[in-house]
Amino acid sequence: MVRIECYSAPTSLREALQLLAKYGDRARVLAGGTDLVLRLEGVDRDLEGALVNIKQVPGLVGVRAVDDVYRIGALTTVTELREDPVVAEHMPVLADICDHFASGQIRNAATIGGNLVNASPAADLAVPLLLLDARVRLASLEGDQPRERELSLGDFFRGPGVTALEAGELLTAVVVPRPPPGFRARMRKAGTRPAMDISIVSVGVGFCVDGGLIRDARVALGATAPTPLRCPAAEKTLEGRPPDAATARAAAQSAVEAARPIDDVRASAWYRRHLVRVHLEREVLHVGRG
Amino acid sequence: MSVEVEIRFSLNGDELRATVPAHRSLLAMLREDFALTSPRLGCGEGECGACTVMIGGQARAACLVLAVEVDGAEVETAECLRRSDGSLAAVPAALVRAGAVQCGFCMPGIAVTATALLRQKRGPLERREIERALEGNLCRCTGYTKAIDAIEAASREEERS
Amino acid sequence: MSRVRSSLIGSSVPKLDAAKRVIGDARYMDDLTLPRMLHGKILRADRPSARILGIDTSRAEVMEGVRAVITAADIPNHSFGHGRDNTPLKGEVVRCIRDEIAAVAADTPEQAEAACRRIEVKYGDLPPILTTDAARASGARAIHGDHPENVALTYHYDHGEVEQGRRASAHVVESTFHLRYVTHCCLGVSGVVASFDGEGKLTIWSQTQVPFLYRRDLAAIVGLDPxxxxxxxxxxxxxxxSKLDIYPFEPICVHLAQVTRRPVKILFSREEEFVASPTRQPAEIRCSMGCDADGNLTFREADLVLDNGGYTSWGATTPFVMMQTFSSLYRVPHVRFDAEVVYTNNPYAGSFRGYGNLQASFTVESLIDELADRVGMDPLELRLQNAQEQGEVTGQGMVISSCGFRECLEGSTTAARWKEKREEYRQQTGRVRRGIGMASMLHVGGGAKIYRSDGCGSILKLDDFGAVTLITGASxxxxxxxxxxxxxxxxxxxxKLEVVRVVNDDSEIRPWDVGVHASRTTFIAGNSARLAARAAREKLLKAAARLVERPEQELTIEDGEVLEQATGKHVMSVPKVIRSLHFQDKSELVVTNAYYEPPSVAQDEKFKGNVSATYAWATQVAEVEVDMDTGIIRVLKISAAHDVGRVINRLGCEGQVEGGIAMGMGYTLSEELLVQEGRVRNPCFRDYKIMTAPDMPEIELILVESLDEEGPFGAKGLGEAPAICTAPAIVNAVKSATGRRFTGLPITPERGAREFMKDAQ
Structure with a gap:
């Protein structure tokens, strides 16, 4: 049965953090609402606690270049990311997945912070952000002053629906370091529809080509393990080799070996592995072609 | 039960106040407290688009929005697509003319999604753009073709006017 | 001097109530509310097979807002359904996951749902019988005591001598086809409102497609006078x-209203809609077919096993329609057809657009392509060679009174550039390949005499101002x-069309109609309306002639005006004629009625006879692109030719075809209700995938007008046809692209990839 004992819409970060500190693990943060409202109004209504609507908190929306990083506010919606000129120019792989995210109605609501905090193994935004070496900023109160810590996405995700976020903490921003010059990345969300699909698997790859050889290789996989993750084995396979068919095949083989997908109603583990192979092979060649 | 929250918002141009339980969805509030019938409960999970409304001009699935979230916002439903003289606005009129309506359960949602699209993008639209915009609106009767025809036609009309 | 008058028939008319529907003014079940109305919820079994050892409702009864809790023990619980094997609530045995155990009426839906969760049921599990093979195995437990073999129904049909046909065959193909669960996915979920007046009379707001049979059946179930x-x-x-049958939630709602003496509404959640709605019959079909060296069909033999699930609905009679396709789609001299409908502990099937014909056409049209391959003929040529013509009578006794089959075959393939594309797509080897395939279908187009009458009544009422109200039995x-x-x-x-209103929603005033099914409404109700209109026209002309003292033959009526036939000169308005009849010494109203019964017959015990007044034909050609690695199949174009007899409303025809193709594409490529261990594993749109807007291909539509003599203005039925032959057309196209024949549906990307991988190895 639903029981929201308290509702608040704080108008400053400090106020929001005070509320989170006060309610601890009973606090329910409302951002885009696309996952939370399901649990309030959906078939399995089971949510209790204190609802903290952070939408009025200033400074949590938008993409800015700060020094050598891009800072993306946690409340930036997928639609805003999809249309943002900075994202389009400097993080095209992120813009691309935003175009393949759920539906217009959901893109208008869902936020980058919510997508990550929800920590679905198939979270659409996770794979491009892993490729971009993104880090998350987590704010909390120290005394009565906000302080922030930063974690890599890899450290942030702990399991399906589980993150390193502690009681009293709020994800405020995603920080993306400027990719190395010449870095190109692509990703593929497997499915039959342009967007309105839960990812069966998603596969991302990015690298620079230097003197005909791959450098700074990054490979990320979604829905192949309890969390979205980077695939160091495949990265190692790519590093220092030419972006040709043999390399693509070898990297795909490494990724398949590293993947630990499950069988569920959407696909078998076999098919998920198969798609990792097919898409990684294709995407390595694509990125290599430039 | 949940705590009750007082909100103010505009609904199809009327400034309103309401007191709602914190967990109540916008869809439930619109249908039950304000007796609107155009936002329809098709799935309650944001998958079908039958409950699509505009918040601040953006298409949203009302089943995935909490009523408290629209405090201070402007909400529009398909009811506002009938003009005061009884005639239909461009998008619903085009949907009717093109034969896009069969059982019609999904249609207010499609009309709202398309209206939001046409407000954001001026000028004639490509079919692919329209198909993509309708991705979150399921229809079981029509196969979408006539709805796409209609929205394409409406996008051209708009340019002329 | 003759005058040409523009005809409404064949024009494009937007649906009369479209504006209401698009703007949200139309009131659906969700929108209905009555003073003092309660909300009902049903507790369903959480397992597919068990004995019910005890039900304790005491904790639910004391909950806030709860007005009644009922179980099988509290109501008459009369058996019902096509096999009389279902009851509103189950008191002793659970036979499928959607079984209704108890129901609650409360002030709010949330309270009713919370109370349902407090009902305690003690079950003694029985090992579920989950396949038709297990159900038919010797020693299998009887799911219904009076059917010890677990066979609910059997059908046998034959004509000619199949052995003779086999001997005459130069080529024989045989395959077994597997069709799985799909469901309707109506965007509006199931629901009902029941309300008794002080005198015990019931008003029920229902979504039924068959209001008159519904009223009769409901009366029997709940023990009321119809x-x-x-x-x-x-x-x-x-x-x-989906609304051809009565389902348990409807009598349950009536009983809740009876017990509480208040109106009660039951509305499903989407999850409940997926779990507790009917499905199309899963079927296993073994079929063989032969032809001579020149490609003339020689015989067809089919053995079908259908999974009935736990109860028998009207849907169990789909072999009746399937056999028409096996016996009569193309000229086949020798045919045998046997079907068994088998009880299991799976969700029970119901009727679904096409009524068995999707499964049958998938089988026949897949094998036709295989035969063409064997003979070395173009599949189009083989089909043309075996296609029937007007005037033929099929082995089953179906009289082909009008026939656009050839035009459908030729029209669709011309639109698709068949020969050119077939040549272009021959021998592809890449990872992305294209292909083109075709399939046809035959379906009833003039009703289907499956009940004592296949008729429809109409009342036409003209008022003093010339407003015309058609009160039709059709829904x-x-x-x-x-x-x-x-x-x-x-x-x-x-x-003028604008003066006509249609009343079609209230059994209290509408004349009888057997219901919306078998693509019959335009044909049957259309003829009925036409007869009533003709009677009114004659009456008006007669009265006008009397008033102006001229012979009737010299007058005509157009656009609401009585005119001089020869010159078109205005004589008087229709309202004036009506008033002159009404306000005179011998007052008369212009109210006419008609009942149209088609000239079809009920089939005999051997399933022979002309069951429909006419038959509809169609051919669809699919062009596809296949990704051999991911297994994803994209439909690029469907060219569809449909024999509609005569187009009445062009927009309506187009809408039916486009929507049917979308449904057929889902059946082919993405839709499957995953039933495992008797449970539905994907009860949501996220995992049960119907087509979305970007999935739709280009559709080119050819409406063939064969002008049926019996049809209204020549029209015949169209509603079901467009969904029927999409699947085999796509599957034949995939075969042409990849060399792989799929005998099961849907071809999800995973199933495709598994099959195409065989190629790579």
Missing amino acids: RDIRVIQPFIGGAFG EIGQGSETALAMITAEELGV
């Missing part, structure tokens, strides 16, 4: 056959019947 039941249909958010489920019927009425009567 005269005391009024059935009102609100706007219905899609039906597609509207979104298909646009009211627009087609208004067009037929206006055309026959000679009035």
Whole structure:
């Protein structure tokens, strides 16, 4: 049965953090609402606690270049990311997945912070952000002053629906370091529809080509393990080799070996592995072609 | 039960106040407290688009929005697509003319999604753009073709006017 | 001097109530509310097979807002359904996951749901029987005691001598086809409102497609006199056959209203809609077919096993329609057909657009392509060579009174550039390949005499101002019947379409109709409306002639005016004629009625006879692109040719075909209700995938007008046809692209990839 004992819409970060500190693990943060409202109004209504609507908190929306990083506010919606000129120019792989995210109605609501905090193994935004070496900023109160810590996405995700976020903490921003010059990345969300699909698997790859050889290789996989993750084995396979068919095949083989997908109603583990192979092979060649 | 929250918002141009339980969805509030019938409960999970409304001009699935979230916002439903003289606005009129309506359960949602699209993008639209915009609106009767025809036609009309 | 008058028939008319529906003014079940109305919820079994050892409702009864809790022990619980094997609530045995154990009426839906969760049921599990093989194995437990073999129904049909046909064959193909669960996915979920007046008379707001049979059946289930039941249909958010049967939630709602003496509404959640709605029959079909060296079909043999699930609905009679395709799609001299409908502990099937014909056409049209391959003929040529012509009578006794089969075959393939594309797509080897394939279908187009009468009644009422009200027995489920019927009425009567209103939602005032099914409404209700309109026109002309003292033959009625036939000169307005009849010494109203019964016959015990007044034909050609690695199949174009007899409303025809193709594509490529261990594993749109807007291909439509002599203005039925042959057309196209024949549906990307991998190895 639903029981929201308290509702608040704080108008400053400090106020929001005070509320989170006060309610601890009973606090329910409302951002885009696309996952939370399901649990309030959906078939399995089971949510209790204190609802903290952070939408009025200033400074949590938008993409800015700060020094050598891009800072993306946690409340930036997928639609805003999809249309943002900075994202389009400097993080095209992120813009691309935003175009393949759920539906217009959901893109208008869902936020980058919510997508990550929800920590679905198939979270659409996770794979491009892993490729971009993104880090998350987590704010909390120290005394009565906000302080922030930063974690890599890899450290942030702990399991399906589980993150390193502690009681009293709020994800405020995603920080993306400027990719190395010449870095190109692509990703593929497997499915039959342009967007309105839960990812069966998603596969991302990015690298620079230097003197005909791959450098700074990054490979990320979604829905192949309890969390979205980077695939160091495949990265190692790519590093220092030419972006040709043999390399693509070898990297795909490494990724398949590293993947630990499950069988569920959407696909078998076999098919998920198969798609990792097919898409990684294709995407390595694509990125290599430039 | 949940705590009750007082909100103010505009609904199809009327400034309103309401007191709602914190967990109540916008869809439930619109249908039950304000007796609107155009936002329809098709799935309650944001998958079908039958409950699509505009918040601040953006298409949203009302089943995935909490009523408290629209405090201070402007909400529009398909009811506002009938003009005061009884005639239909461009998008619903085009949907009717093109034969896009069969059982019609999904249609207010499609009309709202398309209206939001046409407000954001001026000028004639490509079919692919329209198909993509309708991705979150399921229809079981029509196969979408006539709805796409209609929205394409409406996008051209708009340019002329 | 002759005058040409523009005809409404064949024009494009937007659905008359479209504005209401698009703007949200139309009132569907969800929108209905009555003073003092309670909300009902049903507790369903959480397992597919068990004995019910005890039900304790005491904790639920004391909950806030709860007004009644009922179990099987509290109501008469009369058996019902096509096999009389179902009851509203289950008191002893659970036979499928959707079984209704108890029901609650409370002030709010949330309270009712919370109370359902407090009901404690003690079960003694029984090992579930989950396959038709397990059900038919010797020693299998009987799911219903009176069917010890677990066979609910059997069908046998034959004509000719199959062995003779086999001997005459130069080529024989044989395969077994597997069709799985799909469901209707009406956007409006199931629901009902029941309300008794002080005198015990029931008004029920129902989404039924068959209000008159519904009223009779409901009366028997709940123990009321049918005269005391009024059935009102609100706007219905899609039906597609799903509302042909009565389901337990409806009598349950009536009993809750009876017990509480208050109106009660039951509305499903989407999850409940997926779990507790009917499905299309899963079928295993073994079929063989032969032809001689020149490609003339010699015989066809089919053995079918259908999974009935736990109970028998009307859907269990789908072999009746399937056999028409096996016996009569193309000229086949020798045919045998046997079907068994088998009880299991799976969800039970119901009727669904096409009524068995999707499964049958998938089988026959897949094998036709295989035969063409064996003979070395173009599949189009083989089909043309075996296609029937007007005037033929099929082995099953179906009289082909009008026939656009050849035009469908030729029209669709011309639109698709068949020969050119076939040549272009020959011998592809890449990872992305294209292909083209075709399939045809035959379906009833003039009703189907499966009940004692296949008729429909109409009452036509003209008022003093010239407003015309057609009160029809035919129901509207979104298909646009009211627009087609208004067009037929206006055309026959000679009035403008705008003055015609259609009343089609209240059993208290409507004359009888057997229901919306078998693609019959335009044909049967259309003829009925036309007869009533003709009677009114004659009456008006007679009265006008008397008034102006001229012979009737010299007058005509057009656009609501009585005119001089020869010159078109205005004589007087129709309202004036009506008033002159009404306000005179011997006052008379212009109210006419008609009942149309088609000239078809009920089939004999050997399933022979002309069951429909006419038959509809269609051919669809699919062009596909296949990704051999991911297994994803994209449909690029469907060229569809449909013999509609005569187009009544062009927009309506187009809408039916486009929507049917979308449904057929889902059946082929993505839709599957995953039933495992008797449970539904994907009860949501996220995992049960119907087509979305970007999935739709280009559709080119050819409407073939074969002008049926019996049809209204020549029209025949169309509603089901467009969904029927999409699957085999796509599957034949995939075969042409990849060399791989799929005998099961849907071809999900995973199934595709597994099959195409075989190629790579």
